Amino acid sequence: MQGTKAIAVLGHGAIGSVVCERLLAGAVPGARLDCVVTRRAAGAAAPDVAVPVVTADEAIGRADVLVECAGHAALAAHGEAALTAGTDLVVSSAGALADGSLGERLRAAGPGRLFVTAGALGGLDVLTAAASAAPFTTIRLSTTKTPAALVQDWMDAAQKEELARADGPVVVFSGPAEEAAALFPRSMNVAATLTLALPGAPVEVELIADPAAARVTHVVTAAGPIGDYRFEVRNHPSPANPRTSRVVPYAVLQTLRGAL
Template sequence: MFASRYLEDGVAAGHGAVLRVGLIGHGAIGSSVADALRRGVVPGAVLGGVLTRGHTAATAAPAATAAPAAPTAPATPAAPAAPSAPARVRDLRELLASADVVVEAAGQRALREHGPAVLAAGRDLLAVSVGALADEALFRELTRPAAARSGRLLICPGALGGLDAVRAAALAGPPATVRLTSTKAPASLVQPWMDGATADRLRSLRPGDEPVTVFDGDAREAATRFPRNANVAATLALAAGDRADVRVRLVAAPDARLTRHVVEFAGPLGEYRFELANLPDPANPATSALVAPAVLRSLADLVPGVAWLVA
């Protein structure tokens, strides 16, 4: 009963229905997802095409963005060698022709740029750069009633967990408290808009130094000001019922070996606290290694004809 549904079974195990997956982005998340799909990690799902552009963190020298002491997830030793060349497509039109569902793993700007056209073409869109939805106008555009089109906006939990309980509890009534505290290696939190002194201070933090709070505010502002760090804040706010009052604290911790997300939720049915301590992705330490498997899990739920799943 409890045999692996994924790595051992694979597409070759006779899954009839096929879900063709189109990827926007081939960086840390996109390249992991592409390789896993090629290996048949999600039975019934295949890689349709990959839309990317420019230089990616996955192909750049990791030292450019890495925090000095951050450990990274080990490569999966048992995995068969995966083809590295993506099934590149030239434009969104080609991607849509190759895909039943499109995964955005390319950044908030890419979700804004491509999201409307993906949905208008009747494809489901699995969003990873969820913080883009802090823009009310984009959120409204991507969540218009589905009558005019068949594509749905699906939000990937990404580096977070426990959102099933948050969503369930929020259905019982508005929560009194929703809080997220994220702790990361300092270099990952440096932003282009920071003044030189603040950026230098973060970069110069060394193990043994005190953690520094770099942001304390609401989820919308966190997701907008830290577009590569606080997508999870927007995700939590949506899971809690599209709340505007989710409090977010981002902490730069020089000793942070893992990226931590602590969710605190108090609602009419009880109080929950989830703490995730994620290894950073080897290709991009700002991204938790859990995100690519989270995309694969979301895709697994979309494969037509799946006999069972933990819903």
């Protein structure tokens, strides 16, 4: 269709499936869902989406915009190829860009343009504005999730047991955002989003496991010469993936609107 951009969605999980569904419903004027990349073999029947399932390379060749909803490894595998081919790239996995070399490579690549969604977080507009006037003296992020959402493969049996048996909130990590991102990669897209939006400003992270946490809570506090800010976000988890907040696919679609 003339005047519309062809969109390829990479990953059809909790985020990607909602992005596809909303695109097919016409939620983003000027955007047409063209194809999806899943882990299924290209060309396989895709009962839950009415567009072709293709390989990542084919998607990059067909689409004007590739929307990554597949995780760090998929972004590392296909992001640069998309940008180099002139395909714009919308990134869900912001945490992957905090990995120095991949972040640098993607920012340097083109002619495709790189867009990173704010995802589960709000308030970045005023924080980036204040930081452009004068650096913040402190930025803190406190994230609360269920223990199950914070268990990591590297934890030993005793640590996993302690989390599983917690009957109240437990601080599982406190320290710099870079360290948090390395230890809790699937839970720290929000910390990475803050770090990317406010480059050079150290972000201190606290991660809390709370068995009573029905929602994913992020509290951002930032203080500096321009003002003091506090944002509290209380997201419902995605029904399909408790590690992901329900709002994220809608944030991705919002980023896509800005990218067209």
